[in-house]
Amino acid sequence: MEPADEHPLRYSLVNELHARPSPRLVAPCTAVFLAFKQPGHAANRDRSEDTAHLADLCHRHGAPAPDTSAGHYAAQLGRYELRWESHTEFVTYAAFASGLPQRPFDPAAAEVFPEDWQRAAPGKRLTAVMIQVDTLPEAPEQILPKLNQWFARDSLATVWVLDESAIVAGDFRIDPAGFMRFAIFVRPEIGAGRVGRIVQRLLELETYRAMSMLGLGRARELTAELNALDPKLNAIVQGMASDGQSAETTLQELLQVASKLEAAAADHSFRFGATAAYQAIVEDRVRVLRESRFMGRQMLTEFMARRYHPAMRTAKSAEERLQAMLDRTERAGELLRTRVDVERSAQNQEVMRRMDRRADLQLRLQHTVEGLSVFAISYYAVGLLSYGLYPFAEELHIEKAVLIAALTPLVILAVWFSIRRIKARIHDDDASGGTH
Structure with a gap:
């Protein structure tokens, strides 16, 4: 076929499927991951600032400069393999290096991302993860002393993944250096592609978990607004049954409440929609790991059910409450308009009677x-x-x-x-x- 017969987006859409392949990693290795997000209106940010910040990192390590219009980038920065991706609301930096630091989860392993460079980022650091990948010993229980030393026991989740080909452990806490830690122990026969996919899924799980949790902060803000507006709306609805206040005055009060609710819906609708989408990705990443219980320890699904899902339900509850109040306001407005129409009809009838008397x-x-x-x-x-x-x-x-x-x-x-x-x-x- 001639190029003119092809859809203009066909090749770009197909290439998008292969633009972000999982890394190929061999144990032992270390992964350092950062995600930056601008605090407000991140979806409409100036993306040239992101590529400029990436170019600065590449310049420091003597790597080629990225394409200013690129949505992803890969390069070798010394002993680190760098992968950069631009998403709707955030950008991610992942650096992979062979070997493990002498001290477990040593912050020096993140030297590829200098502190002053991180402070100069156009957004704020939302996620910082360090993953250590090591070989699983013949007796898997031998890793327990390390896990007890590295992680907090009360929130530690330890599971077999991908048909018991590897063990994943993490407590979802931030260490003194500002990183969230994960440890992966893989069987010696596991290939580099599968190891890379496990690491990639863990990084995506934590990134989208952090992004979805932004909805909890918005839900708390919205709940405070709704708590202030709910009594006003109730008073307006209850006052509609009495004749102590004119319908026009009541309508003005109802319009004020309705305008604030509509403004809240406009401010929070994108965040709640994004929260639901990110939550779906988190649950998908947990599901594709195909976890199974390791020596009676807490599983990822159990941790999510106890710690993560309540936050998501809080965000969903705030969204539903906002919609319910909008519906109540709309119904109250319809009832009030009916009352105004009835009063005006009575007034018109009185005017007509007066006109008839005047005509007589x-x-x-x-x-x-x-x-x-x-x-x-x-x-x-x-x-x-x-x-x-x-x-x-x-x-x-x-x-x-x-x-x-x-x-x-x-x-x-x-x-x-x-x-x-x-x-x-x-x-x-x-x-x-x-x-x-």
């Missing part, structure tokens, strides 16, 4: 004015006619008073009839105009 009064007043106008017009008409007919009345020997008395009822009837005709004509004209 105007009609009565109009009839009164019409009656007065008949007499007024008749008065002047009688006067004019009497002046015109008075000469004839003298010839007929009719007195003026008798003439006026005779004209008055005739003129009143004539005026009344004329006004009625005029009103009927106007009414007919209005009716015909409305029809057209």
